[in-house]
Amino acid sequence: MPGAERQGAGRQEAVRWWRRPWIAPLAVITGVFLVTALPRYVGLDPTQSLVPTDRGPAFYPALVTHIFAGSVMLTAGVLQLWPWLRAHHPRVHRWSGRVYVVSALVSGTGALVTAQFPSAGVAQQVANTLLAVLLLTFTLLGYRAVRQRRFADHREWMVRSTALAFSIVANRFWAPVLIAIYVPEALTDPSVGFGAPEIEGAAIASAWVSWIANLLFAEWWLHRKPGRRARVQRTR
Template sequence: MLSVKRNTFNALKILLILGFGYFFWLMLKITLEYIPLRTDASFLMIKQTEVTQRPEYLYFFYTHVYTSIFVLLSGFLAILRKDFGIKKFHRNSGKIYTFLIMILAAPSGIYMGIFANGGLYSKISFVFLGMLWWFSTFKAYQLARQKKFAAHKQWMWRSFAFTISAITLRMWKVIIVYALHPDPMDVYQVIAWLGWIPNIFLVEYLISKKCL
């Protein structure tokens, strides 16, 4: 029985790593679309009002895009911890993850949220997401400094739930567009919330069941 559980756990580890690797590759492809710097690439093609009227928008946009890919990677390495045999990376990965979110990725994301597509409901969601992302990361960092590692782990999972909204948002977008064919701006109003609310509910459920 113990051998079966160990084999099941190892299989789940492999599936988790492969799954993350696939979605990380997709996100990396999106990031590479903005290299070299251009003002008319991909998402920016529908943000020309901000690009032309708000020169600072591009600085915040590229800060968010370029740091978020490293946030995804460092966050994944940090939460793997000793159970996955890479304990030595946990502290350094966590420091990189925390620094990038609190100083660069979350503040730039909050600014971009103010100008999000989809109207007021989308703007509220993205700004709120950025604030929760920053706060949960700060809380995880604070608890680690206090050596309250059990609580730190739970807050890190909350932070990562917000981090992977970059992935889940795009998954929901594909599902909704193919299933319902709605107006593009209506899609943003829905995925702005679907991108992160199910994530955090799932994490809270797993925490309550002591799975995390």
């Protein structure tokens, strides 16, 4: 019955919208992040960088590679997480997925290089190195799974990969929060510079929290209680 099918499809789309109201805010947050962060690097001028670039000849090229590829990765990641696009335009979903994989591998490799030049010591280096390694690993596992047509495994690995990819966005939230906790006077006193031990402590904590919190949320999302997931399925 075509009419019933259209009506059912309409109900499904309505449920999808209300059950997933986060896609529009995520797209807006990602757009704001890219608009505010990316222009500093478009001109390839090291003096415009948000982080010091006097860390050896490999640092700045790896940094801009990480940032440019990461911008593509985040954009493709939003498209990958959009349920309506996946359901109604699977071909676009597949192509944006390929773009995501390539850009994540390039950005992750750049991040792996820049992680070896930390501004806040070994603890920050370990945090960023582990983040880059996990991003590369999860992305490759997700790609292998879809090539083997293990779609459930593919979804889980790519959710984890995307959670790590958006840790840079989360870092913009956690950094000021942790600075406010570690050294609240830095928010009002310009004389408190990055070299202060408390500021470095906040930077280290943010380097860890920004991706661990995202990954824990992804795991919770993937392994929600079966009863809740079943109720969601029955409403579709």
